[in-house]
Amino acid sequence: MAGIMRERFVDVSTQLLDTHDRLAVLTADLTSALFDGARERHPDRVLNFGIREQLLISAAGGLALAGMRPIAHSFAPFLIERPFEQIKLDLNHQAVGAVLVSAGASYDISSSGRTHQSPGDVALLSTLPDWTIDVPGHADEAEAQLREAADGDGLVYLRLSNQSNAHAHGIADGRLHRGFRTLRQGTAAVVIAVGPLADAVLAATEGLDVTVLYAATVRPFDAVALRAAVADQREPAVVLVEPYLAGTSVPEVADALGDLSHRVLGLGVGRDELRNYGSPRQHAIAHGLDSAGLRRAVVGFLGQK
Template structure:
């Protein structure tokens, strides 16, 4: 997904002189060609995330279309105040692009895990929030949104899915509609595991890449079903809850820090987000519904 981000922005920058890259010592070599072609529009500012965001806001105020990019927890947690005040309060357009989603840096421990970004940035006025799940989504949504009049957050992962989804901003995708009484809703790269878990189960399956604004009209279509939100970060459940009076359950992260090491797949399995665990959670809900509707 990072490579697609670089390719898309580089292609756009060849035609749009307003595009500027601001890096925090990550993906620098990847953007080597960009730097050589556009040296006056490339800034590697090192590990100083607060300054990265303030510079991005300043560039936006002067009519540029900046992309600020570094590792997720350092940009969205450490620099939340600058994102809130410099960008959102002033409603300065700009593109915040992170790598290292959720447990992508699993081996580096809790300091490098990132699962609060979507939830915290969703709460900021004027912010648009994208949890991109595939390279195709990265390409399409950067092209459609990089000139948005609002600040826009793009979350990239090292583990993209390859499933065909609707790439229109603000729109979800119905991947399975069986008229079932249970609807599974998910977002981002975890779709790979959710699809595998639900492939032959009698459930509806809905996918989102845009968490703000969430596709409320699509959610309303499944109001009469029970909704199970499966997600590997905080934020999707809360976004769906903007549609009032839904019957919802959640299967995802516990209310705890992850203190384990290993691969992203190891950690997903430990917290119940591998395909088998997701399938078990869905089957339990199906069985509960079956027992509740069985004649006594």
């Protein structure tokens, strides 16, 4: 399963380069070799900048100013955290669009240590306006989101992961479903499952009287769907299950339900650093993001047995 989303990204981007004259792919060594064929056909639109991620983003901004549609790619900590100043100034401040495609997610590359972990990327990017943030839970969703981003002009962050759901919950009738999608209905609470954690959430909430909403896009946040889901609850209870920093979207829930008395629990990657390397599966368990840990948290929050 490892790398399936990234492989799909390479395949689809290579196809798009042949049909979209404005498109350019920028890498920082990561995955660069997989674009060798595309680079031979489009040497002026497939560019590798080495391990110089600040330059990667600045070059993306320059290409966008020149009318190109840049797709920049690296591991999440090197694509979002390291060059954040360039994202803020060379993309947002210049009012240009770009597509940033990361790999590694929060701890997919846990064996490489803290330098390759980025649970705070979505929270950090959420401090800037105008970003669409896609967190696909399946390669089919990632492909649909990438194709849509390539055709657009805005700012898009596509967060790829080695983790995957068994099915593409965000694809309905062969088309990408942009808003929250209802996977299960109940009355006691609403659980929002983001991206690759949907299957774990479904397993964790089996037999519980809860609605499960699925989100493959977290910015913009689908406040309309959330309000509709809690409409019959006297005091809405919302559980957010996100594959990055716990509580990242709690302010979005607060804004959506600001006129209602409500409770919210934000589950995700904890703030405390896990200093043992471990496997991604061990990290998920340690953060309570496996099905057993999620069930304990949800049941405790709802006060159910």
